[in-house]
Amino acid sequence: MLILRLDAPFGVFRTFTAGSFRPTASFITPSAAYGLLLNIAGIEMRHDNGKSVATLIRPKGLPAVDIALGARGALPRQQSMFQQLHNYPVGTSGKEHKAAAKGNKYNITPTRRAFLSEIHAYIAVRGDEGLEEQVTKGLSGETARTYGLPFMGDNSFLPDRLEVVEQPEPARWYEVVDEADEDGVREDITRLTVIIDRIKMENTRSALFAPQQIPSAEIPERAWVRVAY
Amino acid sequence: MSRETTQDETLTLSYNLFDLPTAQHKAGLAGLLVMIESMRRRGLEPLPEIVDLSPTGVTILLNQDSLQTLCDDLFDAEIIEIQVKSKWQGATPKETVEVTVEQNGKEKQEKRFVYDILQPKGLFLQAFFPDNNGAWIELWRNMLWNVLRAQPATRKVYEERSRNEPSGGAKELYTSLVKEMQQGQKGKKVTESIAGSVFIGAQSKNAETVSFAGVPSENFLLHFWHIVSLIFVPRAFTLERAKDKAGRIKWQDHGFAIVIPEPSHLDYFSEDIRDALMRLETEKSGKRPKRAIIDLHQEGGLEYLYYFTRQRSKVIDCINAVEIYHIHKQGNNVRMLAAERITPDKRILEKYEGVRKNRMNPLFKRLYLDNILQGTPWHQGSLDIMATCPAELLVYERSKTPSNMPYFSIDVSKRLHAIEQELQETPEEEMNTEENQDNLLALRIRGLVRQYVQRKAESKSGLTYKKFTKDEKGKTIYPATYREAVEKVCLDAFLAMRGRREQDFVEYFTGTICSVPQYLPEDDFLLVSQALINERDKVKALSMLAVSACSYLPVNKERKKDNKGEKS
Numbered sequence: 001m002l003i004l005r006l007d008a009p010f011g012v013f014r015t016f017t018a019g020s021f022r023p024t025a026s027f028i029t030p031s032a033a034y035g036l037l038l039n040i041a042g043i044e045m046r047h048d049n050g051k052s053v054a055t056l057i058r059p060k061g062l063p064a065v066d067i068a069l070g071a072r073g074a075l076p077r078q079q080s081m082f083q084q085l086h087n088y089p090v091g092t093s094g095k096e097h098k099a100a101a102k103g104n105k106y107n108i109t110p111t112r113r114a115f116l117s118e119i120h121a122y123i124a125v126r127g128d129e130g131l132e133e134q135v136t137k138g139l140s141g142e143t144a145r146t147y148g149l150p151f152m153g154d155n156s157f158l159p160d161r162l163e164v165v166e167q168p169e170p171a172r173w174y175e176v177v178d179e180a181d182e183d184g185v186r187e188d189i190t191r192l193t194v195i196i197d198r199i200k201m202e203n204t205r206s207a208l209f210a211p212q213q214i215p216s217a218e219i220p221e222r223a224w225v226r227v228a229y
Numbered sequence: 230m231s232r233e234t235t236q237d238e239t240l241t242l243s244y245n246l247f248d249l250p251t252a253q254h255k256a257g258l259a260g261l262l263v264m265i266e267s268m269r270r271r272g273l274e275p276l277p278e279i280v281d282l283s284p285t286g287v288t289i290l291l292n293q294d295s296l297q298t299l300c301d302d303l304f305d306a307e308i309i310e311i312q313v314k315s316k317w318q319g320a321t322p323k324e325t326v327e328v329t330v331e332q333n334g335k336e337k338q339e340k341r342f343v344y345d346i347l348q349p350k351g352l353f354l355q356a357f358f359p360d361n362n363g364a365w366i367e368l369w370r371n372m373l374w375n376v377l378r379a380q381p382a383t384r385k386v387y388e389e390r391s392r393n394e395p396s397g398g399a400k401e402l403y404t405s406l407v408k409e410m411q412q413g414q415k416g417k418k419v420t421e422s423i424a425g426s427v428f429i430g431a432q433s434k435n436a437e438t439v440s441f442a443g444v445p446s447e448n449f450l451l452h453f454w455h456i457v458s459l460i461f462v463p464r465a466f467t468l469e470r471a472k473d474k475a476g477r478i479k480w481q482d483h484g485f486a487i488v489i490p491e492p493s494h495l496d497y498f499s500e501d502i503r504d505a506l507m508r509l510e511t512e513k514s515g516k517r518p519k520r521a522i523i524d525l526h527q528e529g530g531l532e533y534l535y536y537f538t539r540q541r542s543k544v545i546d547c548i549n550a551v552e553i554y555h556i557h558k559q560g561n562n563v564r565m566l567a568a569e570r571i572t573p574d575k576r577i578l579e580k581y582e583g584v585r586k587n588r589m590n591p592l593f594k595r596l597y598l599d600n601i602l603q604g605t606p607w608h609q610g611s612l613d614i615m616a617t618c619p620a621e622l623l624v625y626e627r628s629k630t631p632s633n634m635p636y637f638s639i640d641v642s643k644r645l646h647a648i649e650q651e652l653q654e655t656p657e658e659e660m661n662t663e664e665n666q667d668n669l670l671a672l673r674i675r676g677l678v679r680q681y682v683q684r685k686a687e688s689k690s691g692l693t694y695k696k697f698t699k700d701e702k703g704k705t706i707y708p709a710t711y712r713e714a715v716e717k718v719c720l721d722a723f724l725a726m727r728g729r730r731e732q733d734f735v736e737y738f739t740g741t742i743c744s745v746p747q748y749l750p751e752d753d754f755l756l757v758s759q760a761l762i763n764e765r766d767k768v769k770a771l772s773m774l775a776v777s778a779c780s781y782l783p784v785n786k787e788r789k790k791d792n793k794g795e796k797s
Contacts, residue, residue: 018432018441021565054437077603080567087436105436112566177493177549178247179285185493189549189572191252202420202443206250208549 002132003168004037004123004139007161011076011152012115015193016201022085022113024153027076027174027209029192030067032153033123034227038062039150040162041134042143045229053088054198057229063128064228068219070122070171071211075188077117085111119152122168124219127226136164170215173223177208186210194225238292240406242446245286249447252491252552253428253454259492260453262287262499264303267353273298284494293403300399303452305350306387312341320344349373349387353456357506364518365509372460372485375558376429383426405445420444427451429487429554430565454489457502461486461521461529463555466591468619468631476621478634482517484557484566486529490548497547505536524591526555527602530571531581538578545573577601592618593640606667607644611770615727623773624723625781626716638781641774645675670760671771673753677742678775682718684745689714707782719780726773734769735761742772 006028013025013032028036038045047058089095089107097106125132137143139162151158177189189210197203207225249255261277268276275298277291291299316322322342330339351366358365378384386398409419423441425431428451431441465483470476492498512519523529530553537545555567580601584594592614600607614623621629625638648668655665683694690710697705707715722742729737738761749757760768 016435016439016441017430018435019430019565021430021568023568026570054439085436088434088438090432090434114568185545185547185549185573187572187574189493190570198437199439200420201439201441202418202447204250208247 001124001126002135003165004125004135005072005161005163005165005168006036006119006121006123006159008119008152008157008159010115010117010154010157011119012113012154012157013193014153015191016204020109020111022111024078024114024116025192026078026116026188026190027071027192027211028069028119028121028123028152029194029206030069030225030227031193031196033067033069033125034065036150037065037067037123037125037131037135039147040138041131042138042146043131043134044146052199056198057196059229062229063131064226065125065127065131066224067227068122068124068173068223068225069192069209070124070168070173070219070223072120072122072169072171074118074120075172075211076119078114079117080112080114083111083113084108085113115154115157122165122171122173124168124223126224139164168217170217172211172213172215173219174209174211175220175222176225177210187213195227195229239290240292240403240410241288241290242406242449243281243286243288244446244450246492246495247285249450250443252489252550254447254450255491256454256457256489257450257452258287259490259495259498259502260456260458261289261450262495263357263456263503264299264353264453266499266503267356268298268302270356271352273302282496282499284496287495293399296403297395297399300386300396300402301390302353304386304390304396304398305352306347306391307350308345308391309348310343311346312343314339314341316342317344347384347387347391354506357503359507359509360511363511364513364516365511365521368460368462368517368521369455372487373455376485376487376556376563377426377455379558379561379563380426383424402445402449406449409445418444421448423448423451425563429489429556430568455487457492457498458487458489459521459529459533461488461523461526461532462517463523463526463529464591466634468622475627475629476631478631484555486523486526487554487556488529488533489552489554490533491550491552492547493549494547501537501547508536525595525598526553526567527569527571528594528598529553530569531578531598531602532585534571534573534578535581535585537573538582545578548573571602588635590635590637590640592622593637593644597640597644606664608671608767608770608774611774612766615723615770615773620720620723620727623777624716624719625777626720627712636781638777638779642778642781645671645775645778648672666756669753670756670767671774673749673757674768674771675775675778677747677749677757678722678772679779680747681742681745682715682722682776682779685718686711686714689718704783712782715782716780719776723773723776723780726769726776729769731765735765738768738772 011028013029015023015025017023035045043062045058045062047056049056085108086105087107087109088105094107100106125135134143148155149158150162174192177186187210189208191206192209193204193206195205212220244258246255246258249258262279265277265279275295277289277295277299279287279289281288312326312328322344324343326341326343327338328341329336349370351369354369355361355366386396390396405421412419420442422433423431423443427448428441434440463483463486465481466478467481468476469479490498510518510520514522520532523532530551533551534545534548537548550570550572553569553571554565556563556565581598584598596611596614597607600609622631623637625636630636649672652665652668652672659665660669687693690708690713692708692711697707699705725737725741726734
């Protein structure tokens with residue numbers, strides 16, 4: 001098992017969305033944490049089949065791991081701001097710009113984008129010692145990097161701190177909620193994506209999670225979720 | 230997850246609540262159960278059969294006939310005749326009529342243009358709403374036509390039902406579900422696109438040109454989420470200033486806030502939502518249900534959850550969260566302005582219960598509710614309001630402050646009064662918490678500001694506060710000249726504070742507010758002076774709020790006649 005401490009002033013973890021408001025999940029998602037780990041380890045998860053506009057996920061050879069997420073201190077706060085969004089327009093509007101954009105998004109539209117502030121998290125991973133070693137090496141600069149900088153869902157949001165910890169401080173680990181609770185509902189329940197399919201929305205899988213009410217130094221078994229492509 | 234098999238043309242749809250991908254799907258499953266119950270009560274048949282209903286799942290048996298009954302009722306519509314004051318652009322009225330209207334006690338004739346319009350019946354909701362075909366169903370229809378079915382092409386399902394034809398949607402749904410089942414038996418997965426008319430936020434493709442798609446048995450549920458959702462109308466206002474008299478507030482609807490629940494316990498929820506719908510408050514404000522009019526979109530989520538706190542000993546045990554979508558039709562575009570998720574929190578809902586009892590100033594309500602939801606001090610963010618809103622909306626001025634909106638000053642004053650009472654009941658050992666120290670600071674600053682305003686107003690009016698008489702209830706009777714002086718002093722202080730930042734503000738506070746004799750015990754002096762050094766913005770916010778609170782003096786009954794337009 002490997003535990004990373006992550007601190008970031010801002011981050012964003014988008015759900016599958018369209019339109020003028022871009023929401024974010026309320027915490028780093030297992031799918032985003034997985035992508036971050038692979039980025040650090042220098043494992044290429046992108047795949048170009050030459051047909052799709054969106055970048056796909058490599059169909060084979062990606063490590064299958066269990067991931068657990070914990071919040072240190074207060075949960076992140078959600079903020080929003082207006083921003084110019086680059087996209088591919090619906091219909092034929094702006095088609096004269098298409099050629100000049102050389103395949104890039106050729107439309108600009110004002111949108112309101114939600115993001116998180118003050119992210120203080122632990123990312124725990126188990127189930128693939130090879131990956132754990134590669135992540136450790138990646139953090140100490142011993143792996144050749146094929147990606148850019150690790151970022152928090154948006155390439156303008158960078159982490160302040162990302163390091164391996166031996167023993168985490170007590171944290172509120174996000175536990176999977178998969179049954180009705182007769183004693184009332186858990187507080188701060190949120191939906192986090194576990195695996196994503198960049199081209200087929202129906203294959204993206206999410207689950208409900210709730211942070212523990214009392215911080216714990218031990219990772220509860222219900223916090224582990226399988227991320228496998 | 231859903232699974233279908235056929236037995237004598239019957240489809241078996243099995244759903245597990247926790248396998249469904251979004252709140253809209255989960256609410257759709259609950260909505261389907263409520264819809265079937267509504268149809269059962271109205272004696273419709275054949276009905277889909279509900280078997281194995283458990284807290285987390287249900288199995289539904291349906292065939293082509295029961296699906297037809299379901300869709301016929303879901304999309305049922307009629308053509309009705311309406312009369313409007315102005316002609317509609319690009320539409321010819323079927324006739325023009327003269328009607329008699331009463332205005333200022335006089336009757337007069339006015340022209341009305343008559344049009345036929347298509348109107349969804351929503352009988353499945355009318356079966357639960359206490360006002361049947363009243364304001365709540367009208368609001369649902371407005372939302373349908375302005376959000377989900379804003380594009381006329383999406384209304385065909387209703388048009389065919391208005392002609393009493395069987396819904397063509399039933400056949401399409403049945404074909405899709407059978408195809409999913411047949412392909413599933415071969416190990417293949419069938420997906421279909423998700424239309425924006427059934428899924429909030431869906432477009433044909435996202436910004437990366439990826440389609441919104443899902444499996445037919447899950448897409449099927451998306452037709453029903455609106456049955457267990459509630460619609461609210463966030464309103465905005467503009468100040469219309471008038472020469473030589475107080476301005477007026479003009480209210481405008483600002484789209485719809487759609488509150489979609491994410492049930493956690495299917496059978497409890499299906500029961501509780503029916504009860505909640507039946508107990509909706511029917512009092513109207515204009516043509517809208519009064520309780521549907523809100524000042525910020527999150528209020529809709531809190532209002533929805535409030536209905537559930539009335540069940541089962543005030544513990545919400547069947548909803549994980551509510552999702553709130555603020556959507557506004559702008560021209561031909563339907564834009565999502567905000568999306569939010571609120572989880573049931575007993576402490577927040579208790580505070581909200583207090584808020585909904587009183588009619589509040591919308592600016593103060595936004596500030597207060599936002600901070601309740603964020604868990605931040607009640608005044609956080611008030612500097613933004615102070616810096617951007619017209620002063621007459623924040624500081625009471627009899628000649629300028631609009632009277633058709635509750636006063637900001639009164640709400641601030643009430644909040645400070647509530648804090649005072651809370652602190653009086655707080656044990657000494659709990660006084661050092663951050664929240665209590667923050668509240669204590671607010672009270673001490675209010676004390677300093679009040680003393681300054683009182684002394685200055687006495688000096689301006691030539692009257693002495695201590696000599697004011699009291700009415701039979703023990704309330705002080707303020708002479709008109711003193712009131713005017715207070716308003717003037719408060720406005721001057723408010724504007725002086727608003728225009729100053731950081732050290733300039735500190736100098737104003739110490740040099741002006743503290744220029745009159747002030748009595749502060751040593752501990753309180755330290756509290757205020759340390760805040761002036763370390764938390765200047767907080768002191769500024771609390772000072773401006775205190776000025777606002779001091780600007781309004783309560784009106785006695787016998788004085789009301791002389792103060793027409795004021796509120797006690």
